[in-house]
Amino acid sequence: MAKESVLTRAEKDSFQIEKFIFHIIFRDDFKPEYLDEVTLNDSQEDFFKARFAEISEGTQFIFPEKATASLYMQCADIVADADANFIETSKRITHDFLKLHSGTTTDGVFITALVKVNGSHSLIFLLKLDHIKVYQYKVSKSKALLKEIKDTFSEDKRAIQKAAIIDVSDHYVWDVLAKDRSAAGSESGVTDYFKKFLDVSELATPSKLTELALRLASKWAKENVRDLDPGQEPSTYKSRAIAYLNSADKFDSEEFIKAIVYDVDPVRRAALQDSLKALMDELGLTGQEFRPNPGSLKKAQTKNVRETAEHVKIEWEGEAEESNIFIPNAPDEEGYYNITIRTTRITNLDRSK
Known part of the structure; x- marks a missing residue:
């Protein structure tokens, strides 16, 4: 192949x-x-x-x-x-x-x-x-x-x-x-x-490359969740990728990496940037120059979805904290993820008759 x-x-x-x-x-x-x-x-x-x-x-x-x-x-x-x-x-x-x-x-x-x-x-x-x-x-x-x-x-x-x-x-x-x-x-x-x-x-249109860039950022954050800043949920990195694709006049590999990987720890930041660069190399995104087309990104691609072992789904767009959702990157000593959602209203969407 x-x-x-x-x-x-x-x-x-x-x-x-x-x-x-x-x-x-x-x-x-x-x-x-x-x-x-x-x-x-x-x-x-x-x-x-x-x-x-x-x-x-x-x-x-x-x-x-x-x-x-x-x-x-x-x-x-x-x-x-x-x-x-x-x-x-x-x-x-x-x-x-x-x-x-x-x-x-x-x-x-x-x-x-x-x-x-x-x-x-x-x-x-x-x-x-x-x-x-x-x-x-x-x-x-x-x-x-x-x-x-x-x-x-x-x-x-x-x-x-x-x-x-x-x-x-x-x-x-x-x-x-x-x-x-x-x-x-x-x-x-x-x-x-x-x-x-x-x-x-x-080989690929700007729309396809825009979709690849977002898909790649999501894949990388998911696969490296244990190595990320414990205070940043993976959706944070995806959200920064979307922000970059919305604002950049021309896609630049180095600027894309810098925009996604924000970390105050210089050692961890360098390691994360290297791993993101390696995935971009693997999927052929490194060095590609194109004008991002954020309009090509569908809601299903920009939305974040998490499902618990009990089959409870949590869906949101943007960064989790902006929606008052707090999901740790690792379980506690008993093996549980303590998820917190703060809200002023709950709407029943049950459509059963």
Whole structure:
């Protein structure tokens, strides 16, 4: 069965760069400056593996028509016979990218890499890196002289303008993970011209991703109830997820986690954030960028329901305390949950005749 997840930490740690090349792009030139070989030493290989790990998440896409998708076919050619096809295919991919981005891109390089995951599975990494000015300084008699250094690679994440990971197998449910720093305000998380270059469609709509985000938050709180702050009922975390989805203009994984996990204990907070991130990785939500659609959430999804051993049901919306409901996260010494409900009125809903 195809995996729903983005790349896990273990998969990132297993990266092996099998093939690597970059070609140089200039904003005002229609043709890239092509290279035929790039040699990486061990430290340089570690540098780029770290960059690849950083972008190993993003909005999930599929190739709707693989037989006619140029990029898919090019990546399939590389995976099928890298020794014969890698360099020339990387040039065609870079040319196609520049053709669609001419006049809108900036000076930089376009990287194509064939990366092995867990020693067996192959992925194609495509990165557009902008040139970032770097200054070297030299001190002489307490005075510093600055000299601009050109043609450098930077660890600054802002240098990664666009990135895509392509899987031409059926290993994952997605075909492409894509990130685009220029896509502020975009519905899909990437600019229209980058999406056109990739020739892809979104795997899931914003409505489906909104529902997934809430379902995931509820699942996580339920499964980790014993590890939560004893003073916070699981519905509190679900309520914060709903509040985030109602207010956010764009879904951001890190902000979503911070919004849900509020805890004054820094150790417990860090552990809970890690476990929530792990579940988001597993269900493929990490890195997805979309505009939440809270209108797609049905009442059955936003409502909280608890049932006791005696088959007594308690239902409410929002945080339990706001409805004067107090449910402990753990039983007392005798094994009982002491539930408290404070109210000024009780209505008999018995519909029997």
